[in-house]
Amino acid sequence: AQKVTQAQTEISVVEKEDVTLDCVYETRDTTYYLFWYKQPPSGELVFLIRRNSFDEQNEISGRYSWNFQKSTSSFNFTITASQVVDSAVYFCALSLYNQGGKLIFGQGTELSVKP
Amino acid sequence: DTGVSQDPRHKITKRGQNVTFRCDPISEHNRLYWYRQTLGQGPEFLTYFQNEAQLEKSRLLSDRFSAERPKGSFSTLEIQRTEQGDSAMYLCASSLLYIRNTEAFFGQGTRLTVV
Numbered sequence: 635a636q637k638v639t640q641a642q643t644e645i646s647v648v649e650k651e652d653v654t655l656d657c658v659y660e661t662r663d664t665t666y667y668l669f670w671y672k673q674p675p676s677g678e679l680v681f682l683i684r685r686n687s688f689d690e691q692n693e694i695s696g697r698y699s700w701n702f703q704k705s706t707s708s709f710n711f712t713i714t715a716s717q718v719v720d721s722a723v724y725f726c727a728l729s730l731y732n733q734g735g736k737l738i739f740g741q742g743t744e745l746s747v748k749p
Numbered sequence: 750d751t752g753v754s755q756d757p758r759h760k761i762t763k764r765g766q767n768v769t770f771r772c773d774p775i776s777e778h779n780r781l782y783w784y785r786q787t788l789g790q791g792p793e794f795l796t797y798f799q800n801e802a803q804l805e806k807s808r809l810l811s812d813r814f815s816a817e818r819p820k821g822s823f824s825t826l827e828i829q830r831t832e833q834g835d836s837a838m839y840l841c842a843s844s845l846l847y848i849r850n851t852e853a854f855f856g857q858g859t860r861l862t863v864v
Contacts, residue, residue: 671855679840679842735850736782737782739793741789
């Protein structure tokens, strides 16, 4: 069975601090995709990144970076120099190659960035 | 606006009533997904369409739920004889399958409250 675990339910930081959101996944498939989505209070899930299982290169996009490690089945997300606008719920998700693109989500991590 | 659109944004209904939600995907997207999200949880997959064909339904989708995508464009999700346990956010997403599946883009959701 496939599963995504985000052990951190809530994280609170002060603006300009760095913060890492953890994501651990389980699957026996060899071809899969991992995602991060942001859900602000408005409710819409905003796509942040997708990685496929054959690409373990870390990625950086502005203040965001992602660390994918197949050896530990983890796909962690770091925000550098956090800002109040980063406050949201962040979801990690898994999609298997042969399952039509449906997403299996973790329970989410609520990030609160205080000024 | 070329994003995924959902209507209504909020719906309050009495137990036992029927409700119908609409989703308009991004126009060129051939895949459309429905998810349900309860408070403090990640979204859970309900069903998805490729063009007008419904290809998969989750066990979460009881007989009281029905989804359609009659012309491969917009989709409707109907819940008959609503129960208090149906109270949730219903999210629609769409993606493009062309050689491989793109990431899914989500609408702002329909929040259902059954009283």
